[in-house]
Amino acid sequence: MPGDLYLLAGRYRLIERLGQGGAGTVWRAIDEMLDRQVAVKQVRVPEGLSPAERARFTDHAIHEARSAGRLRDPAIVLVHDVVLEGHQPWIIMDLVSGRSLDKMIKESGSLPPVFVAAIGLRVLSALEVAHAHGMLHQDVKPANILLDGDGSAMLTDFGIAAQMGRPGDRYGSAGSPGYMAPERLNELPSGPASDLWSLGASLYTAVEGRSPFERALPAAVAAAVLLHEPPFPARAGRDFGALLMAMLAKDPAARPTAGQIRQALAGVPTVPVPRPRRARRRWLLPAALAAVVALGAGGWYAAGALGGGQETGRFTTAPDPCALLSDEQVAGLMKGKPERTATRPGECQWLIREPGRRLVLRAWAEKPAGEFGGPQVAQRRFTSEKTSRGAGEGTQGREARGRVSDVTGVGEAAILQNSFTLYVNTNKTGTSDSTLLFRTSNLLGEVIWHREDVPAASPVDKETAVAAARLVSAALSK
Incomplete structure (x- = not known):
C-alpha cells in the first residue's frame, strides 16, 4: 500500500486514506501539476489472476474509466484521469463536498x-x-x-x-x-x-x-x-x-x-x-469526517469543506438554457424547424429528426468552495476540463476525437473539440459531434452540435457550435 506521501505518476501526491471497500481504496491527494485537491481511487485487482487475465482486467478497467470520464452533467462527479502504475489502475476524480x-x-x-x-x-x-x-x-x-x-x-x-x-x-x-x-x-x-x-x-x-x-x-x-x-x-x-x-x-x-x-x-x-x-x-465539517463513507462493491466519494464569505459571481443560479436561444436563432443555425425540449434541469435540446440533427445547450453555476469564490471554482473546473478532454485526443476503436482548441469571442474562455464515431456495421458513415465548453464568471456552459449519418470523409462542422455559443454568450451579457 502507498504511504501518506506516495507520489503517483509523478503528479498526484496521496495525503490520506478516505475509505476502503471491495472495489478499491480511496485517497485524498494533491494534483501537484494544477495545485488542487483530488480524489484518487486505487482499483482493487482480483487475486489469483494469471498474467494474461491481469492484463485484460487492467485494460478493461482503464477503458471503462476513460469512457466514464467523457460523461458531463451537473449531477455527475467528474472523472479527470486514469493512470497505470505497477500494473495497478488508478482513477482520479473530483474531490466533492457533501x-x-x-x-x-x-x-x-x-x-x-x-x-x-x-x-x-x-x-x-x-x-x-x-x-x-x-x-x-x-x-x-x-x-x-x-x-x-x-x-x-x-x-x-x-x-x-x-x-x-x-x-x-x-x-x-x-x-x-x-x-x-x-x-x-x-x-x-x-x-x-x-x-x-x-x-x-x-x-x-x-x-x-x-x-x-x-x-x-x-x-x-x-x-x-x-x-x-x-x-x-x-x-x-x-x-x-x-x-x-x-x-x-x-x-x-x-x-x-x-x-x-x-x-x-x-x-x-x-x-x-x-x-x-x-x-x-x-x-x-470537518472534511475528513464528511468524506468517509462505507464502501460496498466500489461505492465511494470524498469531500472538501465548503467555505463562507467568498465571491459568488454573476450568477446565483444558472439561467434557463431554453431562454438563451430563440427558436428563430436555432432554426437559422440548424437550417430547419427543430423541436425544442427541456430534457432535464440545466439542459435544453433542439431536434430535427430527419436527417438527424441535434443542438444541446447546458448551463450550470459554480458555487464558492473552501477558499475559492464561485468564479475561481469555475475557472479551475474549466482548466481541469480542458486538460481531461485534451487527454482524450486520438482514435479508440471506432471513435476518433480531435484536439482541443481555444475559441475566441465566447465568454471569458472557451474550448472546442470534435469527435466522429463510425457506425458498427460500416466504415463509411457515423455520427459527428462538435462540443464547445465556455466560462463566464462562475457560469459554465456547453454547446453540443450532433449530426447523424455523416460520411466519414465529410469535414467537421464546428462553425454551428461556435455560432450558437456566441449567441448564448451575447444573451448572457445583456
Missing part, C-alpha cells in the same frame, strides 16, 4: 417525499447522460448519492461503469445486495432499466428509512430481490409509492421509462422540508 444519502438516512430516518423526489430527478439526469453514451453505472445506491449543503444531489463512482449489453462482470460482479436488479443477479445482460431499478430501490430506502428488501443476510437479500415483492412504501404516498413499486418490477420491460419517471417525480406534491437534525456546519 455527505451521502446513506448517511443522512442513518442519521435522520425516513425523508420527506418531495425531498427524495428532488434527489431522484438529479440522479435520473446523471443516469440519462450515461445511458445516452452507452454506459451503465452499475452501482446506484444511497452510499453513492452525494448531497451538497443545499440538498442538491450528485451521483458518484462512475469508475466502474460498463458498456450496455454485457453479461455479469467477469472478475466479480459490481454492485451491492439489495440495489442490484434481478437480471444482474441472474447474470443476464444489463440495460438502462437495470440502473433505473437501482434508483427506485435507493429512493424507496430514502422515503421509508429502510431498504425494500431488507434481510439479515446477503443471500436472503438476493433471494428477496429475485422472488418477493417489497412492502408498499406507505410514507411515500399513493402516487409516489406506486411509481417506486413500478420501478422495482422484476421484468425490465415492465418498468417505467426514464421520461415517465421524470414526469412522475416532478409531480410529487410539495411540502415543507425539515432541516437535518444536525446543524449544517456540523455535518459539512
Whole structure:
C-alpha cells in the first residue's frame, strides 16, 4: 500500500486514506501539476489472476474509466484521469463536498417525499447522460448519492461503469445486495432499466428509512430481490409509492421509462422540508469526517469543506438554457424547424429528426468552495476540463476525437473539440459531434452540435457550435 506521501505518476501526491471497500481504496491527494485537491481511487485487482487475465482486467478497467470520464452533467462527479502504475489502475476524480444519502438516512430516518423526489430527478439526469453514451453505472445506491449543503444531489463512482449489453462482470460482479436488479443477479445482460431499478430501490430506502428488501443476510437479500415483492412504501404516498413499486418490477420491460419517471417525480406534491437534525456546519465539517463513507462493491466519494464569505459571481443560479436561444436563432443555425425540449434541469435540446440533427445547450453555476469564490471554482473546473478532454485526443476503436482548441469571442474562455464515431456495421458513415465548453464568471456552459449519418470523409462542422455559443454568450451579457 502507498504511504501518506506516495507520489503517483509523478503528479498526484496521496495525503490520506478516505475509505476502503471491495472495489478499491480511496485517497485524498494533491494534483501537484494544477495545485488542487483530488480524489484518487486505487482499483482493487482480483487475486489469483494469471498474467494474461491481469492484463485484460487492467485494460478493461482503464477503458471503462476513460469512457466514464467523457460523461458531463451537473449531477455527475467528474472523472479527470486514469493512470497505470505497477500494473495497478488508478482513477482520479473530483474531490466533492457533501455527505451521502446513506448517511443522512442513518442519521435522520425516513425523508420527506418531495425531498427524495428532488434527489431522484438529479440522479435520473446523471443516469440519462450515461445511458445516452452507452454506459451503465452499475452501482446506484444511497452510499453513492452525494448531497451538497443545499440538498442538491450528485451521483458518484462512475469508475466502474460498463458498456450496455454485457453479461455479469467477469472478475466479480459490481454492485451491492439489495440495489442490484434481478437480471444482474441472474447474470443476464444489463440495460438502462437495470440502473433505473437501482434508483427506485435507493429512493424507496430514502422515503421509508429502510431498504425494500431488507434481510439479515446477503443471500436472503438476493433471494428477496429475485422472488418477493417489497412492502408498499406507505410514507411515500399513493402516487409516489406506486411509481417506486413500478420501478422495482422484476421484468425490465415492465418498468417505467426514464421520461415517465421524470414526469412522475416532478409531480410529487410539495411540502415543507425539515432541516437535518444536525446543524449544517456540523455535518459539512470537518472534511475528513464528511468524506468517509462505507464502501460496498466500489461505492465511494470524498469531500472538501465548503467555505463562507467568498465571491459568488454573476450568477446565483444558472439561467434557463431554453431562454438563451430563440427558436428563430436555432432554426437559422440548424437550417430547419427543430423541436425544442427541456430534457432535464440545466439542459435544453433542439431536434430535427430527419436527417438527424441535434443542438444541446447546458448551463450550470459554480458555487464558492473552501477558499475559492464561485468564479475561481469555475475557472479551475474549466482548466481541469480542458486538460481531461485534451487527454482524450486520438482514435479508440471506432471513435476518433480531435484536439482541443481555444475559441475566441465566447465568454471569458472557451474550448472546442470534435469527435466522429463510425457506425458498427460500416466504415463509411457515423455520427459527428462538435462540443464547445465556455466560462463566464462562475457560469459554465456547453454547446453540443450532433449530426447523424455523416460520411466519414465529410469535414467537421464546428462553425454551428461556435455560432450558437456566441449567441448564448451575447444573451448572457445583456
